[in-house]
Amino acid sequence: MGTESISVLSGCAVIVRGQPRGGPPPERQINLSNVRAGALARRAVQGQPDTKDTPDEPWAFQAREFLRKKVIGKEVCFTVENKTPQGREYGMVYLGKDTSGENIAESLVTEGLATVRREGIRGNNPEQARLCDLEDQAKAAKKGLWSEGGGNPRNFVDSLHQKPVNAIIEHVRDGCIVRALLLPDYYLVTVMLSGVKCPTFKREADGSETPEPFSAEAKFFTESRLLQRDVQIILESCPNQVILGTILHPNGNITELLLKEGFARCVDWSMAVYTQGAEKLRAAERSAKERKVRIWKDYVAPTANLDQKDRQFVAKVMQVMNADAIVVKLNSGEHKTIHLSSIRPPRLEGENKDKDKRFRPLYDIPYMFEAREFLRKKLIGKKVNVTVDYIRAATSAMETGGVPAFPERTCATVTIGGINIAEALISKGLATVIRYRQDDDQRSSLYDELLAAEARAIKNGKGLHSKKEVPIHRVADISGETQKAKQFLPFLQRAGRSEAVVEYVFSGSRLKLYMPKETCLITFLLAGIECPRGSRNMPGGMQVAEPYSEEATFFTKELVLQREVEVEVESMDKAGNFIGWLHIEGVNLSVALVENALSKVHFTAERSSYYKTLLSAEETARQRKEKLWANYEEKPKEEVAQLTEEKERVAKYRAVYVTEITDGLHFYAQDVETGTKLESLMESMRGEIAAQPPVEGSFSPRRGDFCIAKFGDGEWYRARIEKVESPAKVHVYYIDYGNREILSSTRLAALPPAFSTRTLPPQATEYAFAFIQVPQDDDARTDAVDSVVRDIQNTQCLLNVEYSGIVCPHVTLQFADSKDDVGLGLVKEGLVMVDVRKEKHLQKMVTLTGICNLCALKCTSLFPSRASDGSQFVLL
Secondary structure, eight states: OOEEEEEEEETTTEEEEEOOSSSOOOEEEEEEETOOOOEEEEEOOOOTTTTOOBOOOHHHHHHHHHHHHBBTSSSEEEEEEEEEOOOOOOEEEEESSSSSEEEEEEHHTTTTTSEOTTTTTOOOOOOHHHHHHHHHHHHHTOOGSTTSOOOOHHHHHHTTTTTOOOEEEEEEEETTTTEEEEETEEEEEEEEEEEEEOOOOOOOOOOEEEEEETTTHHHHHHHHHHBOOOOEEEEEEOOOGEEEEEEEEETTHHHHHHTTTOOOOHHHHTTOSSSSHHHHHHHHHHHHHHHHOOTTTTTOOOOTTTHHHHHHHEEEEEETTTTTTEEEEESSHHHHHEEETTEEEOOOOOOOOOSOOOOHHHHHHHHHHHHHHHHHHHTTTOOEEEEEEEOOBBBBBBTTTTSOOOOOOOEEEETTTTTTTHHHHTTTSSSSOOOOOOOOOSSSTTTHHHHHHHHHHHTTTTTGGSSOOOOOOOOOTTTTTTTHHHHHHHHHHHHEEEEEEEESSSSSEEEEEEEEEEEEEEEEEEEEEEOOOOOOOEETEOOOTTTTTHHHHHHHHHHTTTTTEEEEEEEEEESSSSEEEEEETTTHHHHHHHHHHHHHGGGGGGGGGTTTHHHHHHHHHHTOOOGGTOOOOOGGGGGHHHHHHHHHOOOEEEEEEEEEEEEEEEEOOOOOOOGGHHHHHHHHHHHHHHHSSSOOOOOOOOOOOOOEEEOSSSSSEEEEEEEEEEEEEEEOTTTTTTOEEOGGGGGEEEOGGGGSSTTTTOOEEEEEEEEOOOOOSSHHHHHHHHHHHHHTTTSSEEEEEEEOOOEEEEEEEEEEETTHHHHHHHHHHSEEEEEOOOGGGGGHHHHHHHHHHHHHHHHOOOOOHHHHHHHHOOOO
């Protein structure tokens, strides 16, 4: 029967009508026999609560468009094979005037846009058999429904490659969902705006719709600007059969306008696919919040109650708490805990399997140690910029259903050198991003950047997202384990200075250390001092803290907590605690505590090489009469008269060879007496190296290790590694000469055991000139250093130790031939000033130096009350 197609209802149903004869021709709906195409989206029927909105089935839209292009406006022929009691007709449709034309059902099946109804197939029906064969061929060719991914609108969206497509908006469902006709192919698609959500119309159980606040206004805003308008649409993604896109109007981006006018809010799940810049959407939403328009009329900013100085500030990082929080020191001196916004540190999945073993989160949770170390190395002791994002209110255990209570937490974005620490942590796969409810505004101000960093980490398989085996940290805690400590003691004693990280500070002189080389934890007590004890539980009750115990603990924490230090272990106590000396950046912690009047020298320090330094520091603190020495009174002079007589300046000069002068006017010298031993050792060592040359690049440098280094003259010398920036930049200190150099690791090798520091101690010793002040002015200090270099470097002199200093001994130095004092010569030339000493046995030397000082002033006609660098002249 020849007719004309006038409408396509779906991929397998058309409406046809015959030729007009004396009036409008009748219309008939023909459903294709033996095939089925996907159903198009359908809204729930109003008044029927059992019905629901349904989306397009896979390939339903493509089948309908295929059929529309084939038959609309064309002459077709159809046959009716079956008619149901309800009047529905099933048959075959052909293009043209008779059944010799193209079979539409077969065309749909061939393109994979429809499936064959096989349940009612009769064995003797050739048409049905042909449809089955065509379906099998479509499956083999993976067409349409049978393509990879199961066939859905995503393939259509992907085929457009996020390029702008001309379209006409046919219908506006609400502020952010529209029905658009894509040109020039006339595809009709439903598009949801990416990155935003508008108030909508909620469907109730009875089928009625209840508008959310501002839903009607949002719909009108979009409708009045887009309905029946020519626009461009960028189809960006298609998750769960929902097409996401951005609509570009000649007057602007409707997504940004909705946000700016307070008709929409940002949504995280679709923000990730937005191609026009997520930061623009966040800025538009922020503008609406600040103006409190429409849906934001009752909005209160998370940091609204904070002053500007409390919202943004610079602070120094003192401690890293696991992997998502730090303790910072404010300019006021107050310590504050800051949590990194919107990140979750590594967590243990499931229950702890080994219940007999003590659980240690830092070492037992995968990647927790790596995350903590990343933050520690990046932040400890450095100043950071803190921007408070929100204050998380305190929670109680009852409110959180058994979860432990948390105090109020300040959550912030922390940056250093322009790097967002949370983002860096997430990009390495050492933390994850917290997901929030859409109405939860307490999140990082750079939340989108965190999500993007997490997506990169997942894609690259970093850290927590890696498929490799998780790192295991077997760290032995031998604190209080007497037997283990006894076995370990000889190794630490022989090692000399060992690297360590201070994990915890119990008191001013008691610490817990992590030894990275030995992968163990030890309790370490500072040697040579008596530090005030804090309060503690005793069998008889609570023992009251001694005065200044808290100050001593705070001082030690601020100086060494979570810092990399060097320790010298001397012995251990009966409880398995190691006793020794701790150094950080050249500072002896025991000496620093004594110098700051927070500890006293213990008699056990007498056998130590640091004894004189400790006594000098204690005397300085005692003279200041502060803290532990606040009530100190000097003994009457008659009682110490004999002692004064005994303490005369001892001039015991010995021959030394000056090898290096530093920019700070210190110098390094070798004892002439041991010079032959050094020459013999160097000759033997170079002979062994020549016989068995080290393999280039085989040595892995680590800070604190002794090694041999090839100097510029091509010879090998003993050295100690001070810092490793990279394999190409290793800082070394030549222990027998005092000079320093930056070398490539290829010019380093392991120190042969026969030539270690146990065979011959380091020969270069650092000294400072006694009785003189080092100029603070750079030019003046350079002149003084240049003069000393010309006079004494690489020459033999006579040296006498006058008194101890914090860093090194202070000495007088004489020329070997003339016996003239080098320091005195600097004063005579007006290059340095006199440093006044209060010790009576040194007054003679100070007076002599001061007279030379005065002569230098008269010679140069300089009589101001203060030098150019700010130091006072001393006129004696």
